[in-house]
Amino acid sequence: MDATSASAGAAAAVKADAPMTDGKPRTAVLRMEGIVKRFGAFQALSDVSLELFAGEVHCLLGENGAGKSTLCNVMFGVHQPDAGSMWLDGAPYEPHSPRDALTHGIAMVHQHFSLVEDVSVLDNLLLGQVRGWLDRKREAQRVRALVAELGLALDPDARVAELSVGEKQRVEIVKCLIREPRLLVLDEPTAVLLPAEIDALLDTCARVVARGCAVVLVTHKLAEIRRIANRATVLQSGRVVARSSTPSADVDALVRAMIQRPGNAEQEAVSTTTATATPRSTTRSASPYARPLADEALQIDGLTVRDADGVTRLEDCTLVVNRGEIVGIAGVEGNGQSELGAVLAGMQKASAGRFFVQGADCTQAAPQTLTKAGVGVVPEDRHAVGCVPDMSLTENLFLNRLDDYARHGFMQRRAMRRDARALMQRFDVRAASPDVAFRGLSGGNQQKAVLARELTLDGLAVLIAAQPTRGLDVGAVAAVYDHIRAARDEGVGVLLISSELDELMAVADRVLVMYRGRIMGTCVPDASQLNLQRERIGAWMAGQTA
Template sequence: MGLLVLEDLGRSFGPVRALHGVSLTVAPGTVHCVLGENGAGKSTLCNLVYGGFAPTTGTMTLRGRRYRPGSPAQALAHGVAMVHQHFSLVPTMTVEQNLLLGGRGLRLRKADLGRRLERIAGEFGLTVPRDALVGDLPIGARQRVEIVKALLPGPDLVLLDEPTAVLDGPEIEALIATCRAVAASGRSVVLVTHKLGEVAAAADEATVLRSGTVAGGGPLAGDASVPRLLALMLGRDPDDLDPAVTAGLGVRVDVATGDATDVDAATGDATVGDAAAERADGSAGREPVLRVEGITLGRAGRTRILADVSLTLAPGEIVGIAGVEGNGQSDLVHVLSGATRADAGTVHLGGVDITRATPARRTALGLGVVPEDRHHEAMVGSMSVAENLYLARLGDFRRFGLLDRRRLDTAAADVIASFDIRTSSPRTPMGSLSGGNQQKVVLAREVAIPGLKVLIAAQPTRGLDVGAVDHVLARLRAVAAGGVAVLIVSSELPELLALCDRIHVAYSGRLLGPVPAGGERAADEIGALMTGAGRSAAAPANEETGAGKTAAADEETGAVA
């Protein structure tokens, strides 16, 4: 008997069928992965089980009894917890305050919370900074808080909706270990993911959703092999995928044989650097279009978030920044975009000093930015797709002081077709699109900036399905081929190795390297730099820009991870 049994489950939103005829069984003490591209119905399925909304058709059974929660609170009362794809924490509250809000509707006391956190740390190896303000935590740390909050009530079933989308390699490994530990304790886990390497490492069984229906699946030791799962997800032969796509998924598929090779999520240990090595070095000898020198940033004058960061980008070059999250790379993007003002250092774009320029001025000079947190920094969910595509240029579509929506929709329709943005209309609210399609909108807007010189993309494939990742990577390559300098900040090392000409590593607020992406031992060198073990070896490569001073980083800098 399964812990959770779904039979012929369906859900419609008006004329749109999000799920239809879905049946699956989650056995006790197992990790059951649900796979599928964006819009396949994975999040809808989780929300049905968690009581977010009721199914239109079909039945659910929990522990052999009919199950139909009317709300998340009722689901929690039945021992079902969920970690949502988008955070539900209150950023202005501390971690402890957020956790005290949990507990099956009961308000926990601090002493009770402490005991439960000790149990979770001992049983699952998860710890959180209780006194830290959630808004100050890096994304990966916030995700851990979400998972701990879900485990506090001691649920029998935990639903994890794309939990690894915001985690780096070591954190992903830790989460997989947590999933296995939860299953070993007799509980069950439903893990929604698009990374096949994680499925191979974590799952006992897998179910693939495509267009709202079950495309296939089964035990991982049986028919549901990794190559088969990939083919089921895509609904087509994967031989046309960019090599960086399958590398970023955590698996490399040999399309000739159908065999799959796991990629180490932490080190990117796979032969994926060939594409970067074969790139024509058209940027050699060109004057840098972006020059960053000596950027330093502190918090309240006490600690250094960025310490003497320098780098250059030439036209047509793709440069990557790798590293465990929280080492300053997100703050560097904020400085370059103009969202944060550095304490010291300079930034030049096309020979113009933009150190103190506003974000609007930087855009006018040819700087495009795809932020890592698209929901809070790159889009307005209540506005239409068309309005988001032309967010900074809506004035171009005004007539007699009013927005000419027909002309705006016509212009947006061409972009929607070009970028394969899946939406029923240019007037569809941006917030109703899947994550992959939202990212396509943001990327399309930034790529279309008049006179684009530099494109900065932070975590551009985070949380995206296979098809969306393939599209985004192809667009980034095309932008560089057109002479634009591209800076990619990503925790997906295999993707960086396949895309970039050279890769820096963010470590304790500094940039180490760079490491040529096509080198035979590039993954090993970058892995060492990510742990701080290779700092001295990296120093000579940076001496021309001044970033070689990273080798001298010590406790006195106060740089924080």
């Protein structure tokens, strides 16, 4: 792997690393050279050079805010570079919009779906692509032939609203591939998929490149890099800092390049294996319920939630979280996990059932009362309920204890800033100052700030952490779980709700699986049976009981 600190060296590394055909360098499908992009005073990309080749998967890596999405949007014509040049099949390429990019054979699957829910798959696939008379029968046959070639299961006549998340992802991909692009850009496409659906998507990528297409895959998942990447490029602060033509062998070095700061030798010691670590091989009690009642940090007894239409979203949920234990809740999003987290945070009322914190019934408690009872909450939507974006970082760090800094009707701002700086250092929250607006922080730093606030709650007994690493890079994920483990080791009971199965298996002491509001099964992660347990959990996540 070539690690580079200067952009000129980075550009040279691309050329030197170009694949050869019959002893001659291959022509790149897309070549980007010296790309610069600014947003006001902020420089998102600085002299970035990249080459993408037909028949290869090129993984784009980097921390949140490193410039990955900006670079993809430059490829796709969403943003125009302030400097630099691009060539498509050797000819100058200057897209002014996504329509230009699509016309030139570049398609992009965004992280969030852009489908029309109330119409069929076929209608979604043909939107904006067919002019004049539409022969639906012929177009349906064309779609079926394409999905058969790619090995996908997709019914053109199905209504999109009735599809699973994985099926919707397939529609997005086929919508791009039906245009027969030369370059397909995938922005974190596996974030909300079942394990089996992830495998199917990666198989599809392999078939796409076998047809001669170039694929850019933005991902934070190390298993995906090992499995499918032909090449990888790491961005840091808008610059290329490392490349690899053998990513599966260079994963550890690529991760170090992502999180290492120039001149900071301490970063060499940072653990980079959180996302793929094997479970701890500690000895556990055969039954977690056999422990004394005094050990229970959180007890949930028959919690049920019905929505406004009377549909049951959470059904008879019963579980115990002991002190000094991390209990993971796995499952595809939309299977009752959000409702469980909302009830435990005091944001939603239960239709039936109760829950207890350290033996005290908190079922009807308001959020402020739960805070006083020792419940810390990291919500899945940090922007909507986890922070006040227009307030400062300092104010957000102390939202749950502003009274501690009130004296005679005035806020002790100097003391708040001093304590905020200490928390920023302890939890590695990176910002120009404690006074910056919270909305100006990157997603990873916002999440670390919310975690810092909740983990330093006075008398913390229970932490409810819902999707705490969503959208975070490998370095931020490692930091989040280091802090959660530390809380567990200090006796806090942790309920960890996540759609990232590999992370749950590496971090949790027990993993429970939810499907359509019910707990389908539970297991204690065991490194010696990891593959078998993943298969069993994947089956539970899909609703299979055996």
